[in-house]
Amino acid sequence: MNIPKNKYRGRLAQIPIYLGKCFRQFLFQNDWKFLPMSGLIAILVSVVTGANMFVTMEGTSQGAFAMTCVCMWNGFFNSIQSICRERPIIKREHRSGMHIFSYMSAHIIYQAVICVLETVIMMAVYVIGGMHFPTEPLITPWVYLDFGITLFLVTFAADIISLFISSLVQSTTTAMTLMPFLLIFQLVFSGFLFELSGPLKKLANLSIAHYGLISIASLADYNSQPSVLLWNTLFKLRSIEEVDLLVHYVEDEGLLNTILAKSGELMQEPAYAHTAENVIGCWGALIVFAIIFAVLADFALSFVDKDHR
Amino acid sequence: MNVPVSTFDTALTLILIFLFFAEITWIVGIWGIFRKFGVKGWWALIPGGRKYWLGRCAGDINSGRVLCIIDFLLLFCHSYLLFGDENSTPYQGVEILTMLLAIGYFIYSWRLYSRLCVAFGKRRWQVVLWICFPSIMALIWGWSDKYQPVQKVNIYSNSDPVLSVQTKKALAESVEDQKTGLVVRLKYRAVRDFLTRRYLLRDIYLSIDPGRMVLLLGGSGAGKTTLVNAIIGYEKANAKILLNDKDVYSDYELMKYDIGFVPQLDLIRGNDTVMQTLIDAALLRLPTTVPTKKIDESVKETLEKFGLYSLRYNLVEKLSGGQRKRLSIAMEYISDPFLFVLDEPDSGLDGVVSRDLFKRLRAIADSGKIVLVISHTPDRAIDLFDDVIVLAKDSRRTGRLAYYGSVNDAREFFERPTMEQILQCVNQKDEGGEGRAEEFIAKYAERQVAK
Numbered sequence: 115m116n117i118p119k120n121k122y123r124g125r126l127a128q129i130p131i132y133l134g135k136c137f138r139q140f141l142f143q144n145d146w147k148f149l150p151m152s153g154l155i156a157i158l159v160s161v162v163t164g165a166n167m168f169v170t171m172e173g174t175s176q177g178a179f180a181m182t183c184v185c186m187w188n189g190f191f192n193s194i195q196s197i198c199r200e201r202p203i204i205k206r207e208h209r210s211g212m213h214i215f216s217y218m219s220a221h222i223i224y225q226a227v228i229c230v231l232e233t234v235i236m237m238a239v240y241v242i243g244g245m246h247f248p249t250e251p252l253i254t255p256w257v258y259l260d261f262g263i264t265l266f267l268v269t270f271a272a273d274i275i276s277l278f279i280s281s282l283v284q285s286t287t288t289a290m291t292l293m294p295f296l297l298i299f300q301l302v303f304s305g306f307l308f309e310l311s312g313p314l315k316k317l318a319n320l321s322i323a324h325y326g327l328i329s330i331a332s333l334a335d336y337n338s339q340p341s342v343l344l345w346n347t348l349f350k351l352r353s354i355e356e357v358d359l360l361v362h363y364v365e366d367e368g369l370l371n372t373i374l375a376k377s378g379e380l381m382q383e384p385a386y387a388h389t390a391e392n393v394i395g396c397w398g399a400l401i402v403f404a405i406i407f408a409v410l411a412d413f414a415l416s417f418v419d420k421d422h423r
Numbered sequence: 424m425n426v427p428v429s430t431f432d433t434a435l436t437l438i439l440i441f442l443f444f445a446e447i448t449w450i451v452g453i454w455g456i457f458r459k460f461g462v463k464g465w466w467a468l469i470p471g472g473r474k475y476w477l478g479r480c481a482g483d484i485n486s487g488r489v490l491c492i493i494d495f496l497l498l499f500c501h502s503y504l505l506f507g508d509e510n511s512t513p514y515q516g517v518e519i520l521t522m523l524l525a526i527g528y529f530i531y532s533w534r535l536y537s538r539l540c541v542a543f544g545k546r547r548w549q550v551v552l553w554i555c556f557p558s559i560m561a562l563i564w565g566w567s568d569k570y571q572p573v574q575k576v577n578i579y580s581n582s583d584p585v586l587s588v589q590t591k592k593a594l595a596e597s598v599e600d601q602k603t604g605l606v607v608r609l610k611y612r613a614v615r616d617f618l619t620r621r622y623l624l625r626d627i628y629l630s631i632d633p634g635r636m637v638l639l640l641g642g643s644g645a646g647k648t649t650l651v652n653a654i655i656g657y658e659k660a661n662a663k664i665l666l667n668d669k670d671v672y673s674d675y676e677l678m679k680y681d682i683g684f685v686p687q688l689d690l691i692r693g694n695d696t697v698m699q700t701l702i703d704a705a706l707l708r709l710p711t712t713v714p715t716k717k718i719d720e721s722v723k724e725t726l727e728k729f730g731l732y733s734l735r736y737n738l739v740e741k742l743s744g745g746q747r748k749r750l751s752i753a754m755e756y757i758s759d760p761f762l763f764v765l766d767e768p769d770s771g772l773d774g775v776v777s778r779d780l781f782k783r784l785r786a787i788a789d790s791g792k793i794v795l796v797i798s799h800t801p802d803r804a805i806d807l808f809d810d811v812i813v814l815a816k817d818s819r820r821t822g823r824l825a826y827y828g829s830v831n832d833a834r835e836f837f838e839r840p841t842m843e844q845i846l847q848c849v850n851q852k853d854e855g856g857e858g859r860a861e862e863f864i865a866k867y868a869e870r871q872v873a874k
Contacts, residue, residue, distance in 0.1 A: 121711050122680065131706050134699075135692065142694035142738065206690040209657060210755075211680060211707050419657070 125213045132212075132220030140224070152188045152232040153239055159184050160243030168246045168334045170374075171341040171381055175331060177245075179306040181236075182326035185265050186300055188232050189272025190293060193225050197280040197415065198289050205418050218281070218412045225273045233266040252333055253390055260333050260393070267400040268326035272300075274404045275322070278411040284421060322403055329396035331386040338388065340374035341381040448558035455565025456480060460542075461575040471495045474535075475618055479576050481538035486531045488617050493528050500524065529554075539564075544573045574853070583625065584818050585861045586868055591626055593872040598628040602668050605631040605654070605762060605793055612646075612653050612660035622821040623649045624660065628871075629812065629827045631795070633761075636788035636807060638830070639797045640842055641814030642850040646822025647797045648687075650814065651764050654795070655682045666762055680708060683755030687766040687797075689747045693740030697731055697750055698722065700739055701757060708758030721757055729753040729783065745776040749783075756787065763787055763794045774803050781807045801842040805830060811842065815849035815860035825849050825863040837863065 123131075140146055159180045166173025197204070204217065237258060241247070251257040275296065276289075283289045301307060303314070304323035318324045352358040364370055386392075454467040460480040467473050471494040478487010500521040507514045536553035540546065543564060553560045564570040583591065600606055609627040613620050624646045631637055641647045653660035656671040656678065664671040671678045691700055701722045709718060726732040729749040734742065742750065748768055755763065765784070769777040781796075781804035788794040788809075801808070811833045813826040826836055826845075837845045849863055850856020 122709075123706060123711055127711070128707065131703050135695065135703065138699070139692070139694055200692065202686075202688065203690045203692060206684075206686060207707065209655075209679065209684060210704070210758075 122211055125215045125219075128213050128216035129219050129223070132217050133223060136220055136224035140228075145228075148188070148192055148228060149231055149235060151191075152184070153235045155184050155187060156236040156239035157243065160240055160245060163245075165244075168248055169339070171336060171339045171378055172343055174334050174336050174339060175306065175327075178327050178330035178334070178336075179304065179323075181240075181265065181330055182268055182304065182323050183301070184236065185233075185268035185326060186272040186297065186323060188236075189229065189269040189274075190276040190296060192228055192232075192269075192273045192276070193221070194276040194280055194289050194293055195286045196221060196225075197277065197411075198283050199286050201284055201418060201421065204415070205421055208418055214412060214416050214418070218277075218408070218415060221277060222274065222408055225277060226270060229266055229269040229273055232269055233262050236265055237262050248334055250335075252388065253393055257333075261330070263397065264326065264329045264333065264393070267397055267404075268322055268329075271322045271400045271403040271407075274407045274411070278407040278414060281411040281415040319399075322400060325396040325399045325403075328385055329393050329400075331383070332388055332392045332396070335388040336386040337378075337382040339378055340371070341377040342374060343381065344377045345370070345374060445558045449561050452558060452561025452563070452565040453477060456561060459565070459570075460572050470498060472618065476576075477539070478535055480572070481535050481542050483535055483538040484616065486535040486538070490528065490531045490535060491617070493524055493531065497521065497524055497528065532557075542572050542574075543570055545570070585823065585864045586626060590868050590872060594626060594628050594868050597871045597874065598630050600665060600668070601630055601632075604633050604667070606665040607631075607654060607662065608664070609650070609653060609660050609662035612649055612658070612662070622819070624653065624814075624822040625817075626868075627662075627814075627822075627824045629824065631793050631810070633791050633793055634788055635809045636785055636794040637796070638801050638805070638808045638811045638842070639795055639814070640801060640811055640846060641822065642816065642846060642854055642856065644820065644822075645814040645816050647814055648766055649822065651684070651766060651795065651797065655679075655684050655762070655764055657684070680710075680758060681761045683758065683760035683763045685752050685755055685763075685765040685768055687770060689744075689751045691739050691747065691751060691754070693738065695739055696736050697739060697742070698726065698735040700750065701725060701753060704754040705757045708755075725753045725757045729756070744771050745780070748772065748780065752780075752783070761792055763792055765794070765796045767797050767799060769798055769800060769804075778804050805842055813837075813845060813849060813863075815864060816851060817861050817864060823860070823864045824867065825860060826867050836867070 159177070163173060163177035163180050167177035168174055204212070207217075208214065241258070247257055247261065249257065251260050253260050254263070276293070279292055279296065280289055283292065300321050300323040303310065303318045303321035304327055305315075305318050305321075306323075306327055310318050348357055348361055352361055364373060450467045450473075453473055454464040457464045457466055457473075457476060457480065462476050462480060466476045471491040474490035474494050475484075475487040478484050478490065481487070500517050503517045504514070504521065507517065533550060533554060536550045536557075537547050539553070540549050549560075586594070595608060595610075598606060598608060607627055607629050609624060611622055611626070612624040613622045615621075627650060639647050639651065649658065652658040653662055654664055654671070656664065656675045659672055662672075666678060666681060669678060671682075695703070702718070705718045705722055709721070713721075723732070726735055729752065731746065731750060731753060734746060739747065739750065752765065752768065763784070768780055768784070772780065777800070784794050784796065785807045796808075801811075808830055810828060811826070811830050812824070813833065814822045815825040817823050826833055828836070830842075833842075833845060834840055837848050839845045839848055847855070848857050849860040850858070851860070852858035
């Protein structure tokens with residue numbers, strides 16, 4: 115066989131080769147199981163937060179946090195093992211002419227498709243599960259699309275972060291050991307569980323959960339919702355005679371809705387402002403996260419040749 | 424109960440005096456241990472460095488290396504805790520860091536002392552004594568004649584224990600450049616090993632003509648895979664490698680398509696079919712000028728050549744060891760490389776399958792290619808090989824060329840009838856060999872220079 119040896123497949127031409135491998139992996143290596151898993155997790159969230167989600171401030175913030183957690187969980191698990199499990203194969207193929215850029219691009223495209231499918235499944239579960247989505251869209255003409263884009267971007271950003279981890283470490287064991295640290299960082303610095311102040315508040319800007327939470331709360335118009343926090347507290351304090359009298363007075367006079375609305379006004383969060391700029395800013399931040407970690411993943415994997423035997 | 428401040432001061436002073444003497448005892452003890460292992464005693468005075476060398480003595484370089492780093496970090500932490508502001512946030516951070524480092528220090532010390540017991544030929548339970556009373560143990564083991572190491576530390580050095588500078592120069596000149604084939608002029612291949620430089624290979628000069636099937640023979644750690652990686656340009660050495668008169672190192676990006684390397688492990692995705700794996704390999708390795716029809720033909724030809732055609736729609740994970748090995752070779756063969764390098768292609772295969780594989784490789788060599796094979800069981804197909812390269816470790820455990828030539832000549836050179844016996848002849852004594860490596864390295868060099 116006399117082959118003219120001149121030009122070989124470049125970075126772009128190699129992407130379809132690896133994209134094909136990724137999708138065959140999806141079919142034959144049980145990667146497809148991520149899809150039903152994302153649906154199952156969404157069902158749990160839907161069952162727990164469904165009734166109050168987007169109805170009261172407390173329900174919305176808890177639900178937004180839960181939705182963000184589901185997205186991050188899905189994203190992290192989608193790709194945490196995808197590269198490190200075949201690292202020796204990558205090394206061999208890199209020797210034979212594979213471009214790391216092509217390999218990584220194929221993985222990013224593949225993961226984006228998986229994230230889109232997971233988002234569609236999650237949204238379907240939330241809608242079927244009876245979650246009261248707002249009726250007015252903010253960015254696109256469809257409210258479900260607004261939420262869908264947010265969930266997709268959170269999932270995708272988480273996915274790319276774990277893709278970076280997967281390209282950095284040399285074994286699946288190390289990758290899975292690092293996973294909890296990633297999750298804990300995101301949960302702690304989301305700003306939902308703990309009140310952050312000082313330098314820690316700045317760290318929250320490095321958390322994708324933070325942007326996911328703001329984005330969902332903004333889309334849901336959190337600041338226009340009533341707050342039940344004060345009323346629930348009063349209700350629990352009815353053993354005190356004066357409080358019990360107050361509760362009965364409010365109920366008898368039909369002042370409950372006014373009090374809930376007034377409580378809501380006092381509980382407003384400027385960060386959750388129902389504005390397109392706010393949401394687009396969060397989307398932008400998530401996209402920037404995805405881009406930065408994609409570049410870092412590509413860079414980290416370029417050292418695959420240095421792996422020890 | 425109020426304890427007088429002076430009592431605290433006295434206790435603190437006593438503790439500091441105790442720690443000081445413990446450290447001095449430890450240094451004196453370690454000095455003795457270093458001397459016994461053939462390491463310079465003054466290393467015991469260097470914080471961090473002494474841990475590294477203790478690791479080298481114990482045969483656990485990794486633990487020594489980690490302890491060396493932890494030692495320096497602890498030194499920094501202790502200094503900060505001594506002089507820093509107790510109420511500041513960084514102080515608390517350093518306290519936590521010290522605690523975490525102490526855990527690592529304990530674990531790695533345990534590992535290191537455990538290996539040290541082995542290095543002294545003592546039972547491992549004594550590691551408990553080392554952990555509890557390190558200074559006393561160091562003093563006893565370092566200066567008592569009852570405690571002697573099993574073997575001395577291999578000190579890496581630039582000097583050559585076998586060949587003189589003149590011989591090395593003459594050896595380098597003995598290999599001439601040639602228009603076709605492979606020319607290897609490897610001066611050395613070294614790696615930086617924390618505080619020292621370690622030579623993995625030295626003075627490998629040879630040339631292989633096209634159409635030759637060459638066996639690369641050598642004991643464990645003799646540098647077979649290192650040599651192969653240096654030849655194919657994957658781990659560059661201080662060398663000049665010419666393939667068909669082109670420099671592999673300076674033109675690596677282009678030359679890599681002329682080199683097929685089949686690793687020891689079958690690094691193939693199990694979830695692809697045999698045919699898809701070959702198609703993808705062809706797309707990656709063949710130039711864009713090759714039309715799709717030609718690629719399909721090549722895939723079919725290769726499948727048939729390696730007996731995989733009937734299995735083309737099977738998933739790779741369903742293949743047997745031999746079939747997978749053939750696929751691994753076919754993936755490289757499809758790009759028609761000039762130099763074919765295989766790292767233990769027969770590992771895990773029975774005699775019949777292995778011989779069948781070597782016959783296929785022979786056919787590749789007969790088509791004008793160079794086939795270089797690493798094998799640990801070469802005798803079952805030795806008649807198929809033209810030449811043999813024998814690598815052997817010298818007294819500093821550096822891989823050296825002990826022989827390169829025809830198979831029959833090798834038998835005469837080593838006065839051994841089989842390749843396994845040749846291997847036994849050059850292997851170190853602690854590996855069950857005869858430990859005659861340096862004798863043959865020198866003999867071969869002299870013969871080449873005389874030629």
